Amino acid sequence: MRAQTLIGALLAGASLMNAACSPLGVRPWQRETLAREEMQLNAEPLDRAIDDHLYFSKEAAAGGRSFAGGGCGCN
Amino acid sequence: MRCNAAALAVVLALPGAAAAAAPLDELGSHQGQVVYVDFWASWCTPCRQAFPWLQAMHESYALRGLSIVAVDVDANRADGERFLKRFHPGFEVRFDPSGSLARQFKLEGMPCSVLIDRRGNVRFTHIGFSDKDRITYERQLRELLDEP
Numbered sequence: 453m454r455a456q457t458l459i460g461a462l463l464a465g466a467s468l469m470n471a472a473c474s475p476l477g478v479r480p481w482q483r484e485t486l487a488r489e490e491m492q493l494n495a496e497p498l499d500r501a502i503d504d505h506l507y508f509s510k511e512a513a514a515g516g517r518s519f520a521g522g523g524c525g526c527n
Numbered sequence: 528m529r530c531n532a533a534a535l536a537v538v539l540a541l542p543g544a545a546a547a548a549a550p551l552d553e554l555g556s557h558q559g560q561v562v563y564v565d566f567w568a569s570w571c572t573p574c575r576q577a578f579p580w581l582q583a584m585h586e587s588y589a590l591r592g593l594s595i596v597a598v599d600v601d602a603n604r605a606d607g608e609r610f611l612k613r614f615h616p617g618f619e620v621r622f623d624p625s626g627s628l629a630r631q632f633k634l635e636g637m638p639c640s641v642l643i644d645r646r647g648n649v650r651f652t653h654i655g656f657s658d659k660d661r662i663t664y665e666r667q668l669r670e671l672l673d674e675p
Contacts, residue, residue: 480637481600481629487570 560594561671562643566623566634568601569610574638577656578614584668585618591672592645596621600629600637640664644671 478486485491494500508514565581567574578597585595595618599607604624611620623629632641635654642651651667653660 479626479629480634480639481566481568481626482602483637484568484570484602484606487572 557594558647559645560592561588561645561668563593563595563640563668564643565595565597565638565640566600566629566632567597567638568599569606570601571637573656575610576658577638578616580656580661580664581618582614582616584665585616588668588672589618593668593672595619598623598628600624600626600634602626642667642671645674 494503504514563581563584565577567577569575581595581597584593597616597618598621599610600623601607601610602624604622607620607622632639638653638656640653640656641649642653644650650671653664
């Protein structure tokens with residue numbers, strides 16, 4: 453009985469901790485600061501395009517660098 | 528994303544731009560019209576690209592029953608107003624600085640738009656805007672405008 457209570461309490465604790473993470477994250481309409489030029493990982497688009505081309509040519513893989521289109525999450 | 532005529536009423540209850548604010552019977556004036564609700568922000572590059580297209584659609588189809596309602600989700604309304612001074616849209620503009628409507632519509636990207644037919648049903652939703660989307664979006668507009 454005591455073990456069951458302990459497991460129940462652990463499960464409840466775990467689900468509470470999971471729920472605590474749910475409000476994290478920036479919604480698409482809240483990306484104003486992220487969309488600013490100085491927030492980009494690389495502020496030089498041409499340089500980034502050349503790097504991406506090299507990477508694609510060598511690795512046959514592309515993407516995963518950052519959001520395109522000013523952080524809107526749409527392109 | 529879900530929307531219906533009631534949600535449209537919420538959109539139209541938002542404060543409007545002083546120049547483009549509609550009269551109090553605004554919901555009535557949208558009944559029987561095809562409504563294009565566009566969520567935008569001043570910092571969003573594709574939103575900026577969509578504005579001249581929205582203006583062109585307004586000029587081409589307003590007389591056939593198209594109503595465009597652009598909802599600004601800028602946290603700072605002044606940013607949105609500065610943006611509007613550049614584009615001078617002829618269509619309606621509403622402000623949602625708290626993002627409450629954006630949350631209600633569960634926007635997945637920016638810009639995001641919802642196309643509502645003459646009966647108040649949501650028929651198309653769009654995420655993003657690029658050159659290749661213009662033809663598709665306009666075809667959808669025409670399709671709904673052609674319906675009785």
